[in-house]
Amino acid sequence: MSEDTHLEALRGEVRAWLDANAPRTWREDYKTMSHAEFADAQRVWFRTLVEGGYAAPHWPAGLAPGSGRSLAEQKVIYEEMARADTPRLLLSFVSTYHAASTFLECGTDEQKARYLPAILKGETWCQGFSEPNAGSDLASLKCKAERQTRDGREVYVINGQKVWSTMAQYADKCLLLVRTSSEGAKQAGITFLLMDMKAKGVSVHPINQIQGDQEFCEMFLDDVEIPVEDRVGEEGKGWAVSQATLSSERGLTLMELSYKMRGALSRIAELIRANGLEDDKGVLRDFGQLVARCDSACAIADQFLQNRIDGIERVGDASIVKNTYSRVLREYSLLGTRLGGIAEQYRAPIVYGDLTTGNWMADFMNSYAWTIAGGSEEVQRNILSERMLEMPREPKSWVL
Amino acid sequence: MIEREELHDAARKAFPADQLKPARDASWKLIAEMGWLLLPLPEDAGGLGLGRDAATAIHFELGKVLSTAPLAPALIAVQALAAAPDLAGQAGWVERATGGDLITLNLLPGNLTLSESDSLRLSGTLPCVPDADMASHALVFADGIAALVPLDAGTVTVSERRLWDESRRLFDVTLTDHPVAPDLIVARGETAHDIAQRLHGELQLALAADCLGGASAALEMTVEYLKTRKQFDRPLAMFQALKHRCADLKTQVVAAEALLWKRATDENATVTDLGALKALASDVYRLVAEEAIQLHGGIGLTEEHPINLFMKRAMLNLQLGGSLDTWRERAGRQALAALAG
Numbered sequence: 193m194s195e196d197t198h199l200e201a202l203r204g205e206v207r208a209w210l211d212a213n214a215p216r217t218w219r220e221d222y223k224t225m226s227h228a229e230f231a232d233a234q235r236v237w238f239r240t241l242v243e244g245g246y247a248a249p250h251w252p253a254g255l256a257p258g259s260g261r262s263l264a265e266q267k268v269i270y271e272e273m274a275r276a277d278t279p280r281l282l283l284s285f286v287s288t289y290h291a292a293s294t295f296l297e298c299g300t301d302e303q304k305a306r307y308l309p310a311i312l313k314g315e316t317w318c319q320g321f322s323e324p325n326a327g328s329d330l331a332s333l334k335c336k337a338e339r340q341t342r343d344g345r346e347v348y349v350i351n352g353q354k355v356w357s358t359m360a361q362y363a364d365k366c367l368l369l370v371r372t373s374s375e376g377a378k379q380a381g382i383t384f385l386l387m388d389m390k391a392k393g394v395s396v397h398p399i400n401q402i403q404g405d406q407e408f409c410e411m412f413l414d415d416v417e418i419p420v421e422d423r424v425g426e427e428g429k430g431w432a433v434s435q436a437t438l439s440s441e442r443g444l445t446l447m448e449l450s451y452k453m454r455g456a457l458s459r460i461a462e463l464i465r466a467n468g469l470e471d472d473k474g475v476l477r478d479f480g481q482l483v484a485r486c487d488s489a490c491a492i493a494d495q496f497l498q499n500r501i502d503g504i505e506r507v508g509d510a511s512i513v514k515n516t517y518s519r520v521l522r523e524y525s526l527l528g529t530r531l532g533g534i535a536e537q538y539r540a541p542i543v544y545g546d547l548t549t550g551n552w553m554a555d556f557m558n559s560y561a562w563t564i565a566g567g568s569e570e571v572q573r574n575i576l577s578e579r580m581l582e583m584p585r586e587p588k589s590w591v592l
Numbered sequence: 593m594i595e596r597e598e599l600h601d602a603a604r605k606a607f608p609a610d611q612l613k614p615a616r617d618a619s620w621k622l623i624a625e626m627g628w629l630l631l632p633l634p635e636d637a638g639g640l641g642l643g644r645d646a647a648t649a650i651h652f653e654l655g656k657v658l659s660t661a662p663l664a665p666a667l668i669a670v671q672a673l674a675a676a677p678d679l680a681g682q683a684g685w686v687e688r689a690t691g692g693d694l695i696t697l698n699l700l701p702g703n704l705t706l707s708e709s710d711s712l713r714l715s716g717t718l719p720c721v722p723d724a725d726m727a728s729h730a731l732v733f734a735d736g737i738a739a740l741v742p743l744d745a746g747t748v749t750v751s752e753r754r755l756w757d758e759s760r761r762l763f764d765v766t767l768t769d770h771p772v773a774p775d776l777i778v779a780r781g782e783t784a785h786d787i788a789q790r791l792h793g794e795l796q797l798a799l800a801a802d803c804l805g806g807a808s809a810a811l812e813m814t815v816e817y818l819k820t821r822k823q824f825d826r827p828l829a830m831f832q833a834l835k836h837r838c839a840d841l842k843t844q845v846v847a848a849e850a851l852l853w854k855r856a857t858d859e860n861a862t863v864t865d866l867g868a869l870k871a872l873a874s875d876v877y878r879l880v881a882e883e884a885i886q887l888h889g890g891i892g893l894t895e896e897h898p899i900n901l902f903m904k905r906a907m908l909n910l911q912l913g914g915s916l917d918t919w920r921e922r923a924g925r926q927a928l929a930a931l932a933g
Contacts, residue, residue: 457927476921477921478920480921481872487868573835574835577836577842583819584819
């Protein structure tokens, strides 16, 4: 069977499975739920995907039902999920990608055996990386870890604050970056730990976002003890581990989201019709321009994945995909907000965890999640200009 | 894909990046020698049997050097002739056109009217006809016919319009009660209409490729300039305010290029899809060229520096083949119909 035939066969399988198993009314359902109920719905969808063999296709063969898929196969699966307009796996995303990739690339055999199967059973991870004063400049993080012997056990004692931890209010465990030394380069004193969210001294508070969602949390760590064996990699080598964590996602999400946005252009078409603007040239032009921009976002996300499949990715490519998607998403939600008129200024229920909901003001506000989170647009511009266009870096130090 | 890369390489060797606006006649000869006029023909018609992306690759590379040769109209004419089984001496015409005998055509709609007395007669003006001074014929479409018009006929006048864009030459071709020779009728009725539609799409693709080749080259030139030019004891390229603008331009160019290659290989892309692509590409070219002059500072305002040539070509490209507003509106209508509730 040729590669293409094989992929098309897989596409047929995935499509049939999604026809039978994908939630259909989730957009309506999520609107009437509390945030905790939304998290429960996410757990149910994740369990369904685990059983179907689609929750962790990117894991090595044998580690999960349906795992061991090539990137080309994963692309097919995600294309079909976008087509079926399934809910995004917000709750389990950090677990199946960031946490799993950390264990697989840098964890001990014991850590792999202990944590990977638990993820499939629903154990959820969050990420404790950013801090109030360490955002774009993550390596300047200050959350302090001191190695001590307490009650005969070797532990790190953690004190500090973390922020922007996605869905941390529901997490069982946390991938935690801490500072074990302030000597030398700032990256050199960072250590990677695994923290139990139920440990004494951990307090988690959801952050109220501008559109009313609570996707992120802040965490306060007050004398939290973490056993030394719950460290990934060596002490002081956590920065390298964190890079493995952050590079775990290989472009599938942005492809899925781009295609979902392309599909969600139908919401703009509905607005145009509902407002009787079918022959308004100005509106048609703006819509036509947006359609081309959406197509372009899909094309670049596709090309990026294909380049990864072919092993010809260049540094900076991922930044182009992210900055394209996030800007087009902003344009999309702005056009909807504009065409929706005053109606969009009246508060309406939001759909948790989705980006193209048709609640246009909420979508507009939520689009900042993509220009700011996951490496801000400005950081991506630095990467692009310095590493792809090879423009010189600014001097490291400065004096007033 | 591999074939396309080879074409990019060949074009870059034939038209090196440091020779902008290469002389037209020598370029045209080289294009014919390279066999690029055969690109759109199937193998059994003596062509190279490559996909539509092959010609797109050449247009892209020629856009980088601000090519002065009329490859886009020439390839469109070749395809029209190859698609016209009723044309008298079709094979001979295809051979002429692929051998370097230029047949040109208007890149914006004209106002031709067709009348019939003793013979079919055409009157009116065709605007934006590239390189009519070196072409033997113009391919014209009017009221259900496609025909070749000899440009040296007494009923035809050709007058050049001086352009801001110095890399191209466009002419008005005026026909005054021009009798259409029956053996120069390329196609009639449905066939003529289909050819016109398809070739209109090909023109959009060629223009889009020219735009993104040009945008890539203008951006590269600008980034190189910023790396060299020093002020405040450092290269301008070190200032984040300027770096970020370059990063944004790069993002726009690369994202539009991804759509270019996708549509170039998509046989199902409609004329409107290709027009929407051209609108996107020409707007990106405009933005890059506009920023390129600003980022060059004073030198960008001088005739001595070539960066202005990209801006002038970009502004012309916005109009050729149909304006930004025209295509955006059509794309909006098409999407609205496709996304019927």
